Amino acid sequence: MASLLERQLIVVTGKGGTGKSTVACALGLIAARRGLRTIVAELGDQHRLPALFGHAHTPESGEEVELEPGLWSTSIDPDKALIEWLRTLGGRLSVRMLAASSTFHYFAAAAPGAKELVSMVKVRELCEGSGSRKDVARDRVDRIAPHGGGRSNPAPYDLVVLDAPATGHALAMLRSPQTFAAIVRVGPLAEQAQKVRALLEDPQRTGYVAVAHAAEMAVTETLELEQGLRRQLDRDLDTVVVNGTMPRRFTSEELERISEIGDQTDVVMSSVRMARAVYERTRVQQSQIARLRRQRFAQGMPPSIVTLPLLFTPELDLRGVREASVSLERKL
Numbered sequence: 001m002a003s004l005l006e007r008q009l010i011v012v013t014g015k016g017g018t019g020k021s022t023v024a025c026a027l028g029l030i031a032a033r034r035g036l037r038t039i040v041a042e043l044g045d046q047h048r049l050p051a052l053f054g055h056a057h058t059p060e061s062g063e064e065v066e067l068e069p070g071l072w073s074t075s076i077d078p079d080k081a082l083i084e085w086l087r088t089l090g091g092r093l094s095v096r097m098l099a100a101s102s103t104f105h106y107f108a109a110a111a112p113g114a115k116e117l118v119s120m121v122k123v124r125e126l127c128e129g130s131g132s133r134k135d136v137a138r139d140r141v142d143r144i145a146p147h148g149g150g151r152s153n154p155a156p157y158d159l160v161v162l163d164a165p166a167t168g169h170a171l172a173m174l175r176s177p178q179t180f181a182a183i184v185r186v187g188p189l190a191e192q193a194q195k196v197r198a199l200l201e202d203p204q205r206t207g208y209v210a211v212a213h214a215a216e217m218a219v220t221e222t223l224e225l226e227q228g229l230r231r232q233l234d235r236d237l238d239t240v241v242v243n244g245t246m247p248r249r250f251t252s253e254e255l256e257r258i259s260e261i262g263d264q265t266d267v268v269m270s271s272v273r274m275a276r277a278v279y280e281r282t283r284v285q286q287s288q289i290a291r292l293r294r295q296r297f298a299q300g301m302p303p304s305i306v307t308l309p310l311l312f313t314p315e316l317d318l319r320g321v322r323e324a325s326v327s328l329e330r331k332l
Helices: 020-033 050-052 079-088 097-100 102-110 114-127 133-138 168-183 188-201 214-233 252-259 268-293 318-331
Strands: 009-014 038-043 067-068 071-076 159-164 206-213 240-247 303-311
Touching: 009 020, 009 168, 009 188, 009 214, 020 038, 020 050, 020 071, 020 159, 020 206, 020 240, 020 318, 038 050, 038 114, 050 067, 071 114, 079 114, 079 268, 114 159, 114 168, 114 188, 159 188, 168 188, 168 214, 206 214, 214 268, 252 268, 303 318
Parallel strands: 009 159, 009 206, 038 071, 038 159, 206 240, 240 303
Antiparallel strands: 067 071
8 A cells, every 4th residue: 555655646537427536535545644735636626525525615616625534635627727828828718708609619629639738737837846855854843725716835754645537538537748748849738748758657655445335337447547557657547446345145056055944935036036146146247357457458567456346335425435435444
């Protein structure tokens, strides 16, 4: 676990619906418990973490909100990030005028990867200065979360956890420095693209975590994600978190003995059918986890594969996320 938390940036992605946001928040909680000044960055105009931690106020995009001691969250909206960057070129033009202008929409369409790149520039800005642990240790002071989007305190974060989009969009976002560099080779944004690319490719600074279910499609997408990382950034996954796993409660022999119970009442038959369903689901999950373990994940060092148990709750709450963080910390 120490090697992963020693990075400046952890990118968490995976198939949609597998719980990557839960894992991103759990990693943030683990890091904060370890005394690291940590921020979890969501992409898009969404602010799920402040609501999860009981904040009644909906923050602005880019605002850094303190969730609890040592842990912050922020949301990066790609459209607003691009408009903000264009304002640096357009001087006094208002955000509303830029958003409504045909020039903005033409630029956004004609410059593939521009919105993704400026979003990653925002992520890199959160990471700035977090490479020197000695400087951070000297600077450990109480930090007041800003209101209105700016950073009121120059003290760096120790760790940025990026709750990235699902696999396909995440790969496009991580590819954005190369995509944009093919169009614009000079200028301030080209320079920023080079810095973002250097951050993403550096194994000492950035780690990659995939979240999957123990199901065929999710495992296949995880393997494709690793191939994409290798192809685009010459990087491997550091960790695969298999979420929602069920414990193996009995063997096939025990299941057969259950089926041979003499009193075949409706209640017993229903229980036997339930036992068979649970056994079959667990068997499939274990088969897919074994498939992950057999795969060498390209030609690099295979990632660690850890599991998180299925939480039998109708809706994930903060208590569930904390439980996931404790389980994850024990296994990583």
